[in-house]
Amino acid sequence: MKYQDMVIKRNNIEFEKLAQWKRYSDYLNNSTVRTEKEKQWSSNKYLINSSQDFVGKNNEHSQKSLQARRNKLLQLLENDAENEKNLLKAYSEYSKSKSAMLIRSTALKKERDSEKEKMAETLLIEHFKKNNSDVRDMLRAAGQNEVADHWNDQLNERNKLKQSENIGQIVSDEMESDIKMYEDKHNVEIELKRLQDKEKHLEYLQKQLCELNNREIEAKRLVEKEKDLIKQLAKIDQLEHERRIIEEKCQRELYGRALLHQHQTALRRRSLSVQNELKADLDWLNQLTEQENFDYEADIERRQKEKENILAIQKLVEYELQKEQIRELELNELEVYEASKLWAKREEEWRNETAIRQKLLHEVRRVQDTV
Secondary structure (H helix, E strand, C coil): CHHHHHHHHHHHHHHHHHHHHHHHHHHHHHCCHHHHHHHHHCCHHHHHHHHHHHHHHHHHHHHHHHHHHHHHHHHHHHHHHHHHHHHHHHHHHHHHHHHHHHHHHHHHHHHHHHHHHHHHHHHHHHHHHHHCHHHHHHHHHCCHHHHHHHHHHHHHHHHHHHHHHHHHHHHHHHHHHHHHHHHHHHHHHHHHHHHHHHHHHHHHHHHHHHHHHHHHHHHHHHHHHHHHHHHHHHHHHHHHHHHHHHHHHHHHHHHHHHHHHHHHHHHHHHHHHHHHHHHHHHHHHHHHHHHHHHCCCCCHHHHHHHHHHHHHHHHHHHHHHHHHHHHHHHHHHCCHHHHHHHHHHHHHHHHHHHHHHHHHHHHHHHHHHHC
16 A cells, blocks of 8 residues: 555656646746746757756656666565465475375275274174183183183284274374364465465556556656657747748838838939029029120120139039939939938038039129129
8 A cells, every 4th residue: 555655646746747837838828927038938048958957857857766666566576476486385385295194194094994893803702702601611622722822812902902092092183183184274275365365466566567667658758749849839939030030121121111212202302402403503694694795895804704604603503413313313223221321422412512502603693793
């Protein structure tokens, strides 16, 4: 019963561990802690360390407990086998001695019966001699040899009586032997019953050993299954991580396209604004040139110099306008990063060009005002 209690206790401990592990896994799956620990748990280092610790502890504990149970069961089986062997040997020796005792008892009984028959015949002859007068007379008339023989016969009869007494003792001894044999037979039956119970107990222990082996195989199968589940979870986490990376990449591309569109729209709008300013400046310069043509004869030398300045400014504005139109055509081939860099660069160029152009135009206007 102690061994059964130990096995039941061990099974209860294993079931409690499995139930506890299931509760922990359910809690981690349903709790918000999973979101906080997901980054740590998804690392390969944590996965490898936890797997090695769990498998090592479980295997070490299982191997120690199973080895102890095996040694104990083997010791019990060896002791029971040795006891059974000794009992069977004693029973076989007892059976042999019992057969010899039966043969000896039968021989003694036959010898006792023959002696009883002889003694009965002798007693009958003596009784006939004592009670029959004719026989007594015949005996008296016999010779001295017959008397001596008679005395010898009497001595023999006395010896036979003593032997009969010994036979009675033998009979009583045989009765005691029969009683003892019956008791021994009863004891043998009890011993056989005990051996049968022992054999049943051995069968039960063998069954328990097979059950333990099956449990060990089942535990190994569960460990392998848990390893596979851990690998699957790691693979799922890896796929989830790759999916998030792909989603982030798609979002960045969408954001990049939107940002590129915004940059292109802003650049086109700014380019059109600059082009409009350049066209307005060209129109103003053209009007100024036409006006200079009308007043050309008034002051030829001064007007010639102003005209050259106006034409130079006009060429500069036309060159900037043409360059701005080419830049507008190049906007379709820009990426987001290039568009952002180009926006900063163009904005700086526009500010510088606008400042130079405004300075030249103010100079021309100042000269015009002076004239």
